[in-house]
Amino acid sequence: MSKVDIISGFLGAGKTTLIKKLIKENLSHEKVVLIENEFGEIGIDGSFLKEAGIEITEMNSGCICCSLVGDFSEALEKVVKDYHPDRIIIEPSGVGKLSDVIQAVINVHDDKLQLNSFIAVIDAKKCKTYSLNFGEFFNNQIEYASTIILSRTQDVDQHKLEEDIQIIKTFNTKANIITTPWDDLTGDTIMNALENKDSLQQVLLKEVEICPVCGHHHDEEHHHEHECCHEDHHHEHSHECECGHHHEHGHHHADEVFTSMGRETIHTYTQDQLETILKTLSSSSQFGSILRAKGILQTPEKTWLHFDLVPGEYEVRVGPADYTGRICVIGKDLLEDKISELFGVE
Template sequence: MTKIDIFSGFLGAGKTTLIKKLLTEAYKGEQVVLIENEFGEIGIDGGFLKEAGIEIREMNSGCICCSLVGDFGEALKEVIQKYSPDRIIIEPSGVGKLSDVIKAVQKVEGEVDIKLNSFTTVVDVTKCKMYMKNFGEFFSNQIEYAGTVILSRTDTPKATDDKVQAAVELIRSLNQTAAVITTPVEQLSGAKILDIMENNRSLEKELMEEETCPVCGGHHHDHHHHDHEHEHHHHHDHEECGCGHDHEHHHHHDHEECGCGHDHHHGHHHADEVFTSWGRETVKSFSREEIEQILNTLSTDESYGMILRAKGMVSSENGEWIYFDMVPGEADIRTGSPDYTGRLCVIGSKIDETKLAELFGI
């Protein structure tokens, strides 16, 4: 099975830099073939690729989106038959539509053993708004179809927090589910970037999977729903957790028994309380003291709702990253390596989302 990774992005967005990083840090030990289309672009240096043991197939017969039906499909099949690679990287022209490239790959899926593995779009944060205005159809398409969006130039003087956040919100207006990387890729390992591209696990999903059924110890698997402001709300219906019985999410139990002999009402969680989670992405920096104060407020001030859990990772003002994990009355705060963007998640009942946003200042 050959994995297909597609990297799109407008001219000069930083695709080449990203691919070179992945080739040296994440794809080592794999047989990799790069298919690139040089449409007025400077491709990855052939000498670099030879040193890395990478085969390269250039498509210089015009824009890749103009030759998708014939040449591209044949080129893909030829590459697989000749090299039997573990992975093929496709770097289409910056002016092509990502959806066209995906469709072109899908057309040959039945003929060769391939797997569409990831779709990543690189966006220059300083040009995002301008590109959206002037190249709406093509630019929007690259964002809409991406599984991961990487914001480049976020470490330049022009990239203020406000500008980065505005770019994230613009991207979120087109794509609710992609992982949006705002941390400069230089600060992330190639392995970390590849994991994000391939798995795109939200903080909410990780938290919900950590919460286990109090009766049997089994995990609940939640369904994710996204609203139009890129906050994430999860409402849990009756689900199986592994013990063979249907429970509602284990923070919302009736007084009745379900047949397994256990009373599923416990503590102070009542049947009319539906537990939800609130999540935000943020590029804002915090101090350790600010996080401590926020977590203390969540533990003691019931006006924010009945808080069961809070977890997150955010950048700090001194360049380090702060990781926190809180249950009422107890909080773990530590420093760690950069994550792909600042992320916050709060789980609880009757959450006041407006007040939570104000508390975190976002």
């Protein structure tokens, strides 16, 4: 039997960091397989996680619920057959909807799989902003989580933290909410909160009656004007239903709202050069609305720099080599030519 944990979280919330912490401190004795669902042209996070000795299956471009539902089912079945893991961790795209990922797992009828936990990692510094601006995606992750883990709580004051919890409880009153800074928590403590079966059962109950058209649970009044595929369907009710979508505005997919660009490059960058680029990228609106950037780039001294960027902040660290330099940027209305010019790539 393979346990399945879904670790969701909006762009840059810290999903990969959390997974590495759990592997190192709590799951090192288990055989773990990670299935990543990257939104973007170039997968980056998989390179970070290979350091932890995890078997990784990467899927790029698109969300699990839409274009990759077939590939996802096949990947999950292949993982069970080939690896016989104790645990499968699914890391959805940061702009994916947790309800859709849960449904995609439910649709894989395999008696060797056991749904274990649905986690949403929420950046405490950006909870209010993202809830207001990207509610269809961000709030859905909160609503369907059995456990919610706030990241970067050490960087916010008590008032901000209480405001975050109030927002979270607007959408989910059943989930465990972890607010302690991660450095103060052991992997065992986090895992005990994740495996809260009562909360998980509440989430699963929401998926008992599945709409045959859009794959979500709805009340008895729900109906469709016509049979439809994911791209065009809409609903005649106007309230926000249990799948977390404001249906009067349609059911949006990540690639309808967000854009991404990926570049490979052999250019080299000193750490000072890279930090200057990232400072410009994180503090200026001239490149579009950037929500996340990450990459692996070589220095003139043949060392490699790994970087992560979210609005207003960035991190650069030395890491292992990759086959070439890679850059991935995700956001809305990206001005790719200007971003490419900033990095000096085509």
